[in-house]
Amino acid sequence: MAQTCRLGLLLALLLPVVGASMPSTVVRLNKAMLSYVSESGKAPLQRAMQVTVPHFLDRSGEVLGPPGEVQILHVQVVRLQLKFVDGVGVRLFAAANFTIKAFRVPEPLELILPVVLLADARVDQGSIGTPVVSLSSCFSLFNKAIVLDGSHSVPPALLVRVQKHIRAVLYNKLCLSVSNLVQGLNVHLGTLIGLKPVGPESQIRYFMVSKPIITKDYISLDINAVLFLLGKPIVLPVDATPFMLPEHVGTNGAMATVGLSQDLFDSALLLLQKAGSLNMDITGQLKSDDNLLNTSVLGQIIPEVARQFPEPMPVVLKVRLGGTPVATLHTNNATLRLQPLVEVLASASNSAFHSLFSLDVAVNLSLQLSVSKVKLQGTTSVLGEVKLTVASSNVGFIDTDQIHALVGNVFEKPLLDHLNALLGMGVALPNVVNLHYVTPEVFVHKGYVVISSGLFYQN
Missing domain, CATH: 3.15.10.10 (Bactericidal permeability-increasing protein; domain 1)
Known part of the structure; x- marks a missing residue:
């Protein structure tokens, strides 16, 4: 055998697989x-x-x-x-x-x-x-x-x-x-069609949605990617539209051409949001020389914080994503927009946390895509300024400009580290066991992404 x-x-x-009711992915060999x-x-x-x-x-x-x-x-x-x-x-x-x-x-x-x-x-x-x-x-x-x-x-x-x-x-x-x-x-x-892990509680499955299209130049497979969280499929809030990969895209001479639709990216981001994977807590060590997350530093710009906390206490930023991140695909340009709510809490003397204020944050990120073996991975960097507005306050008036200079600096690096670690884990592309993508090139087009790649079978 x-x-x-x-x-x-x-x-x-010759037959990498993919596909469900409507294609979100197209693979051409x-x-x-x-x-x-x-x-x-x-x-x-x-x-x-x-x-x-x-x-x-x-x-x-x-x-x-x-x-x-x-x-x-x-x-x-x-x-x-x-x-x-x-x-x-x-x-x-x-x-x-x-x-x-x-x-x-x-x-x-x-x-x-x-x-x-x-x-x-x-x-x-x-x-x-x-x-x-x-x-x-x-x-x-x-x-x-x-x-x-x-x-x-x-x-x-x-x-x-x-x-x-x-x-x-x-x-x-x-x-x-x-x-x-x-x-x-x-x-x-x-x-x-086996489930492939995306995160600790999430998976992705590919399957064909129709008979393959076979010409003298290629075999094309229309496939759908279904993402699961705790065994339940992720369903976009609106009906997805069928994805058709244009005829001449990618690199001439590539073994495989893989097209990934906007719907696939929307589903993956909805999965991350529902799983809570994008939520995070940012904390600081009280005795660190360059630590900005403490009540003493906040008290310098918010008098009520200084009054409530005469002794320096640790501060925690709880970052929670209520809305789904939005990926936008333009020609040669992919961006990601996040709008988390950041709650600023201080540790009281009895070890309980006291909410000081909360911020609505809007951050635009440049999204760079790459492929490693069988996984699509991403890295991000901040585009422009992180925008902050005060959502609620338990410490009176807050000067937005001053809090932006403080919280923005503390918030940005941990967010990028967390997001890049998450996107670096990658999502499995259509593949069979022991088959890898080699020397892949990724091209971003309006509404879809194309991967041109060689293939390598490893015994």
């Missing part, structure tokens, strides 16, 4: 990938072709012997070519040389049998939302065997009968071997 699966897994490079699959697939195909040949019974009623067996010593795939078949799937052409040894008296017979294998694999949508591959045709063509040195004393009639026996066996078994590879591939493709 292991050797069966290896080529199947490599052929899975281009012709540039076929040469990689063809080269990488030679070794596993050779092993799959190493079939068992039953004993040959001569016309005299005796088997070749002793021990009366025919063995395939070696299979060399000298050429493996894959190409897309418009509206069908993938066509396989393989040319191989079989080195065969037939045991006979007084000396064994060794020969090389050239074989050409042709197969068409149809790609459809499975009932569980994965691609399903099936052989629509398969047959073998045989050339004349070449007798190796030392076997020239073989009677011509016997050589003809041995070749006929071997060809009959291979004609049946080679296509069966390819069929077994396809079955192993379909089992492997089942991992495409």
Whole structure:
């Protein structure tokens, strides 16, 4: 099964998965990938072709012997070519040389049998939302065997009968071997719909929403990404619109072109907001020389704080995101807007926290996207000024300009550290087990993101 699966897994490079009711993601696998699959697939195909040949019974009623067996010593795939078949799937052409040894008296017979294998694999949508591959045709063509040195004393009639026996066996078994590879591939493709972690309590699942579009240049899969929080799907408040990836985007010559819609980013941000992942507490150490989070510093600009807390006490900023973050995708530009509520609390002498005031904050961030192995990751930086307005106060009048200079500086760095650590964890892109994206390039367009990448299968 292991050797069966290896080529199947490599052929899975042709079929990364994705999809649900409407596509939020499109994956195109281009012709540039076929040469990689063809080269990488030679070794596993050779092993799959190493079939068992039953004993040959001569016309005299005796088997070749002793021990009366025919063995395939070696299979060399000298050429493996894959190409897309418009509206069908993938066509396989393989040319191989079989080195065969037939045991006979007084000396064994060794020969090389050239074989050409042709197969068409149809790609459809499975009932569980994965691609399903099936052989629509398969047959073998045989050339004349070449007798190796030392076997020239073989009677011509016997050589003809041995070749006929071997060809009959291979004609049946080679296509069966390819069929077994396809079955192993379909089992492997089942991992495409498995839940992949996003955070401690959240996952993402991809599945196909329709039959693949197959042209002579690519296979395109429309897929949907569903995000789950505590086992429940994240649903956008408005109906998503179908996503269509334009024909010519990304880098020419890339193995894979992946399009990610605005809806996918909206769903991911809604998940983070509902999970509370963007909430945070910012605290300071009271005895730190550069600590600004204490009542003594606040008391210098807010007299009521100084009156209520004559002794320096620690201050905590509780950052809570009531609204969903908004990602905006423009050409060559991705931004993220957060509008958290920041509550400023001071620790009282009895260890309880006393609310001093709260701030409505608006911060615009530049969003840089990258891909590592199978994950889409992000980093942010602040664009312009962090805007603060007083939402409520238990300490009287607050000068917004003065509090902005103090709280803005304390707030900005921890927010970026927290957000970048969160986005650095990444979200899994459509993939199969052991398949990675390599040398990816990320392009931002109005309303969607494109990833152009190579692919690498790691054993």
